[in-house]
Amino acid sequence: MKNVKVEFTAKNLTGNAGLINFGRFIKKLGLPALLSSRIGIVRAPNADYQAKDVVIMLLLAVLAGARHMSHVVIIRADSVMRTLFNWEEFPVDSTFGRIFKLFTHCNCNELSEIESVARKKVWGKKWFGRITFDMDSTVKGVFGSQEGAATGFNPKKKGQRSYHPLLCFIAETRECLHNWFRTGSAYSANGCVEFMKECFEKIPERVWKVFVRADSAFFNGKLLELLEERHCGYTIKVKMKGLAALPEKQKWKKIRNQPGFESTEFEYQCKGWNKPRRFVAVRQVTEYEIEEELLLVPKVEHRYFCYVSNMKKSPWGTHKYYGKRSASENWIDWCKNQMAACSILTDSFRANSAIFQVCILAYNLMVWMMWINTDRGFGEEPNTIRLFLIRVPGKMIYRGRQWILKLEKDFFFKSRWLETEESIALHGFPQF
Numbered sequence: 001m002k003n004v005k006v007e008f009t010a011k012n013l014t015g016n017a018g019l020i021n022f023g024r025f026i027k028k029l030g031l032p033a034l035l036s037s038r039i040g041i042v043r044a045p046n047a048d049y050q051a052k053d054v055v056i057m058l059l060l061a062v063l064a065g066a067r068h069m070s071h072v073v074i075i076r077a078d079s080v081m082r083t084l085f086n087w088e089e090f091p092v093d094s095t096f097g098r099i100f101k102l103f104t105h106c107n108c109n110e111l112s113e114i115e116s117v118a119r120k121k122v123w124g125k126k127w128f129g130r131i132t133f134d135m136d137s138t139v140k141g142v143f144g145s146q147e148g149a150a151t152g153f154n155p156k157k158k159g160q161r162s163y164h165p166l167l168c169f170i171a172e173t174r175e176c177l178h179n180w181f182r183t184g185s186a187y188s189a190n191g192c193v194e195f196m197k198e199c200f201e202k203i204p205e206r207v208w209k210v211f212v213r214a215d216s217a218f219f220n221g222k223l224l225e226l227l228e229e230r231h232c233g234y235t236i237k238v239k240m241k242g243l244a245a246l247p248e249k250q251k252w253k254k255i256r257n258q259p260g261f262e263s264t265e266f267e268y269q270c271k272g273w274n275k276p277r278r279f280v281a282v283r284q285v286t287e288y289e290i291e292e293e294l295l296l297v298p299k300v301e302h303r304y305f306c307y308v309s310n311m312k313k314s315p316w317g318t319h320k321y322y323g324k325r326s327a328s329e330n331w332i333d334w335c336k337n338q339m340a341a342c343s344i345l346t347d348s349f350r351a352n353s354a355i356f357q358v359c360i361l362a363y364n365l366m367v368w369m370m371w372i373n374t375d376r377g378f379g380e381e382p383n384t385i386r387l388f389l390i391r392v393p394g395k396m397i398y399r400g401r402q403w404i405l406k407l408e409k410d411f412f413f414k415s416r417w418l419e420t421e422e423s424i425a426l427h428g429f430p431q432f
Helices: 019-029 031-038 051-064 069-076 079-084 093-100 105-123 192-201 221-229 315-338 349-373 382-390 414-426
Strands: 130-137 161-163 166-170 176-180 209-214 233-237 261-268 277-291 297-309 394-399 402-407
Touching: 019 031, 019 051, 019 079, 019 105, 019 349, 019 382, 019 414, 031 051, 031 105, 051 069, 051 093, 051 349, 051 382, 069 079, 069 093, 079 394, 079 402, 093 349, 105 349, 130 192, 130 315, 166 192, 166 315, 176 192, 176 349, 192 221, 209 315, 221 233, 233 315, 261 315, 277 315, 297 315, 315 349, 315 382, 349 382, 349 414, 382 414
Parallel strands: 130 209, 209 233
Antiparallel strands: 130 166, 166 176, 233 297, 261 277, 277 297, 394 402
C-alpha cells in the first residue's frame, strides 16, 4: 500500500448521492404536501421541526441504511444532502424520538392513508389487473423495555419479548399493501378479518381480481366467507389441529412424474363453517421402517400438505402455487433487516408503530421507484439497490448560478443512474 497523508480539507462531499433521485421521486409523488396536509399533529409555528419534516428525514435515513435512531447522523452529517433538501437545521436522535411520541393511533392511520394515496398515483402510471395477496405475520424480538413488547410466539428465541406485526404483500410488485404493528402476545390471525377488509379498501382502482395465499394462521371460516363474498380466489394452508386424521381417511393416488408423492381432494365442513369447502392435499413419503415381526413388511411414514382452496387447480398445482408464497418471507426479511422495520425503536408503542410505518413506506418507495423507472423493476434486494444507486460518492459545486452534483467519471452504474434520472424527469403523477 502506498503511503498516504490524510487531510480533512475537502468540502461539499457526499457518500449518498443517489438519494437525490429518491428526493426527486418523492417530490413528484407530492409526498411532502400529503404529509403537511394530512398529518394532524400541530406544532407551534416557531417550532424548528414539523411532523412532516421528521418523517421525510427518517425516511431518507432508512433508505441510506439507518437501522437505529442514532444512525440518522447519516443525513445530519451529510452537508450535501442537507443543502439539497434545504435543511439548515437537523434534529438529533432524541428529538426524533420526542416528535414521534406525539403520534397517536389516529395519526398512524393518517400515515397509512398517505401511503395509499401515493400508491394510487403510482398505480395510475403502471398497474396489474389481477393481483395476489400474500399474507403473513412476523416476530421481531427486542432487548429493552419497550412499551407493547410482550412474550408470545417466538420460534427463534422462546420467552423473548417481541413485537408481532401482521403484513400483506402484493406478489406481482413485492410492495407491502398493508400492515398492523402489534404487541408480541398477539396471535398470528388476531383480527385477520378486519385486516383483510382494510386490505380491500387499499386496492388500487384498476385491480379487478384478487387472489389470496396465506398460512394456517388464517384458516378461519369467517375469513373464507369474506373472500367468497368478494369473489376472490384463495389457497390457505389448513390448520391440522383436530383434523390430523382427516387426510389419512381419504383415497390417495400417485402423482405422475413425481416419485414419492401422492394427492387427494375432498369436501369437508369444519365446525362453525356455513358450508363444506374443497380441501386438497399432497403427501410425501419421508421414511420406511421395517417391521421384522411382520415378515419385513415396511411401515411408511408420510409428510402431509393440506390446503383449502376454491381455485381450479389440481392438488399438485395447488401445492406448487402455494409454495410461491415463501417469497414473501424474503420480503419480510428485507423490511426487517434491510429497511429497519422493528429495528428503530423508542420506549413508546405508538411512536414505534409510526416509525414502523415510515420504514415500510421507505421500502415501498424503493419498490415503486424501481418498478416505475427502470426496466429491471424491483428485482434486487434493498441492500443491493442501496449499494449500486444510493451509496454513490459525489461532490457538489455551485457554478453558473446552478448547483451541480459531480459523480465519478467512470461510475460503473452510470447507465442505470441515467435511466432512473430520465424516467423520473418524464413522469408526472395525478393529484388526489
